[in-house]
Amino acid sequence: MDxxxxxxxxxxxxxxxxxxxGSFHGKPCxxxxxxxxxxxxxxxxxxxxxxxxxxxxxxxxxxxxxxxxAPTVYCVNMELNHIMMExxxxxxxxxxxxxxxxxxxxxxxxxxxxxxxxxxxxxxxIIHGDLTTSNMLIRSGDISKxxxxxxxxxxxxxxAEDKGVDLYVLERAMLSTHPxxxxxxxxxxxxxLKTNKKDGKETLKKLDEIRLRGRKRSMAG
Amino acid sequence: xVVSIGFEGSANKLGIGIVRDGIVLANPRRxxxxxxxxxxxxxxxxxxxxxxxxxxxxxxxxxxxxxPHEIDVVCYTKGPGLGSPLVxxxxxxxxxxxxxxxxxxxxxxCIGHIEMARLITGAQNPIVLxxxxxxxxxxxYSQKRYRIFGxxxxxxxxxxxxxxxxxxxxxxxxxxxxxxxxxxKNGKIYVPLPYVVKGMDMSFSGVLTYIEDFATTLxxxxxxxxxxxxxxxxxxxxxxxxxRAMAHCGAQEVLICGGVGCNIRLQEMMxxxxxxxxxxxxxxxxxxxxxxxxxxxxxxAEMFNVGVLTSWEDTFCTQRYRxxxxxxxxxxxx
Ligand SMILES: Nc1ncnc2c1ncn2[C@@H]1O[C@H](COP(=O)(O)OP(=O)(O)O)[C@@H](O)[C@H]1O
Ligand SMILES: [Mg+2]
Numbered sequence: 001m002d003x004x005x006x007x008x009x010x011x012x013x014x015x016x017x018x019x020x021x022g023s024f025h026g027k028p029c030x031x032x033x034x035x036x037x038x039x040x041x042x043x044x045x046x047x048x049x050x051x052x053x054x055x056x057x058x059x060x061x062x063x064x065x066x067x068x069x070a071p072t073v074y075c076v077n078m079e080l081n082h083i084m085m086e087x088x089x090x091x092x093x094x095x096x097x098x099x100x101x102x103x104x105x106x107x108x109x110x111x112x113x114x115x116x117x118x119x120x121x122x123x124x125x126i127i128h129g130d131l132t133t134s135n136m137l138i139r140s141g142d143i144s145k146x147x148x149x150x151x152x153x154x155x156x157x158x159x160a161e162d163k164g165v166d167l168y169v170l171e172r173a174m175l176s177t178h179p180x181x182x183x184x185x186x187x188x189x190x191x192x193l194k195t196n197k198k199d200g201k202e203t204l205k206k207l208d209e210i211r212l213r214g215r216k217r218s219m220a221g
Numbered sequence: 222x223v224v225s226i227g228f229e230g231s232a233n234k235l236g237i238g239i240v241r242d243g244i245v246l247a248n249p250r251r252x253x254x255x256x257x258x259x260x261x262x263x264x265x266x267x268x269x270x271x272x273x274x275x276x277x278x279x280x281x282x283x284x285x286x287x288x289p290h291e292i293d294v295v296c297y298t299k300g301p302g303l304g305s306p307l308v309x310x311x312x313x314x315x316x317x318x319x320x321x322x323x324x325x326x327x328x329x330x331c332i333g334h335i336e337m338a339r340l341i342t343g344a345q346n347p348i349v350l351x352x353x354x355x356x357x358x359x360x361x362y363s364q365k366r367y368r369i370f371g372x373x374x375x376x377x378x379x380x381x382x383x384x385x386x387x388x389x390x391x392x393x394x395x396x397x398x399x400x401x402x403x404x405x406k407n408g409k410i411y412v413p414l415p416y417v418v419k420g421m422d423m424s425f426s427g428v429l430t431y432i433e434d435f436a437t438t439l440x441x442x443x444x445x446x447x448x449x450x451x452x453x454x455x456x457x458x459x460x461x462x463x464x465r466a467m468a469h470c471g472a473q474e475v476l477i478c479g480g481v482g483c484n485i486r487l488q489e490m491m492x493x494x495x496x497x498x499x500x501x502x503x504x505x506x507x508x509x510x511x512x513x514x515x516x517x518x519x520x521x522a523e524m525f526n527v528g529v530l531t532s533w534e535d536t537f538c539t540q541r542y543r544x545x546x547x548x549x550x551x552x553x554x555x
Binding site for chain 2: 153
């Protein structure tokens with residue numbers, strides 16, 4: 001499948017990729033292109049982009065096993081660093097959803113869904129690596145299910161440490177983008193604990209340790 | 222009209238700055254330079270500060286053509302930093318505050334860097350990359366706090382560069398990082414090094430250990446190649462995480478501050494990333510990137526203007542003082 005055969009339109013520039021939309025055998029399709037970053041040494045750039053693409057494809061498929069919604073992968077082009085995947089046309093990022101003043105009343109329910117979803121990922125040892133509210137989609141306003149995206153930094157690990165760091169990344173991303181999200185994060189942790197029966201407790205204990213480490217980091221100069 | 226004086230000495234630089242309503246009247250600095258291969262120890266650094274501070278104050282007042290009675294507020298670095306250098310300077314600031322009968326304000330060092338860089342560059346609401354010998358943080362302002370989005374999980378990027386420079390026995394004058402930057406310009410071969418990014422966080426200790434081994438065992442790479450590869454790798458980590466924060470916050474500005482921020486290669490890489498996003502990068506030169514007194518004076522003046530003063534019992538120092546602990550009362554944007 002070649003992108004150039006059909007009109008693909010640039011719709012977004014995410015944190016490391018350009019996102020184009022088009023169609024794939026009649027289905028709405030999205031192309032995630034990890035374009036060469038000119039600021040990086042070409043050798044380093046190639047290695048990182050390939051690695052991230054592999055991580056992403058692998059984890060998108062693995063999500064299915066964990067019972068977590070994620071876009072279906074249609075096709076991969078390793079040379080151009082393209083992933084063609086299902087375009088969630090009715091998807092809105094959790095970030096935009098929270099910022100929308102009309103959705104205030106359901107935020108606790110949404111937080112609970114976020115916790116459950118991460119709990120499912122972690123019980124299958126999938127570490128997302130970049131858990132932010134930009135990387136979670138809500139379909140047609142249905143907040144009982146989330147579609148997880150952007151798995152470039154993901155990896156598989158069973159350690160409570162890595163799971164704790166995953167939650168810590170989310171906590172800070174939420175605090176810096178969503179005012180007064182402390183209470184939402186509490187709800188996330190509660191439902192996370194219910195879902196990740198395997199090592200949820202241990203992970204939350206780790207999370208406390210990691211927070212403390214951040215606060216204690218000696219900083220001079 | 223507010224005239225403030227700022228005393229900074231949290232690491233090996235001693236600086237005194239005098240600022241009048243955002244105009245820097247004087248900003249002299251003395252740096253404690255150690256022999257090649259040696260880092261600066263807290264006790265020796267404190268000594269250096271104590272020996273130089275009286276003459277430096279005279280120099281600052283003369284250059285600014287300001288008499289102490291014209292000064293409205295005395296500001297000093299409360300932390301973070303090295304204990305004894307911090308305390309030496311704080312004791313001096315407390316003394317002049319009493320001598321002159323002026324109020325005193327303890328300033329967070331990182332906030333000083335951010336506010337000074339915002340003043341000089343005119344950046345409005347940027348994602349801040351704060352990189353120095355002791356700190357590596359990605360910061361976004363929201364709701365009266367500078368919130369830490371991402372940071373190093375171990376050593377600071379400046380510390381990584383400094384320690385590598387020491388291993389190579391490079392001169393510490395004017396700074397080890399500056400000398401790495403010069404050597405890197407002649408590097409030709411890129412040596413792959415561990416690249417560790419976790420979401421918005423980074424790690425530099427692994428890179429350092431790895432390249433230290435390299436430097437002592439392998440002969441096929443020049444010192445220039447190693448400096449080049451180290452910079453390319455660690456700066457790419459900084460730019461990548463900054464970009465991630467920008468994408469998430471929808472920010473169109475980046476502000477680089479802290480001592481490593483005057484590295485031209487880092488500024489170039491950041492500018493390249495910003496160009497691709499239609500964003501703008503702001504940076505300052507060594508006068509304001511590197512620790513200085515004016516940044517403490519200016520941030521202190523911002524606090525003074527909204528009525529924040531430090532009570533006498535609270536004019537102590539603290540080695541650990543997080544950027545997000547300070548309520549940013551002087552900013553009114555959300
Ligand atoms: N499958 C998809 N369906 C709908 N929107 C998507 C899909 N994948 C990505 N997006 C949108 O594009 C943005 C960037 O994609 P993402 O995979 O997060 O790339 P990056 O790694 O560059 O952040 C997302 O925040 C989301 O808004
Ligand atoms: Mg993303």
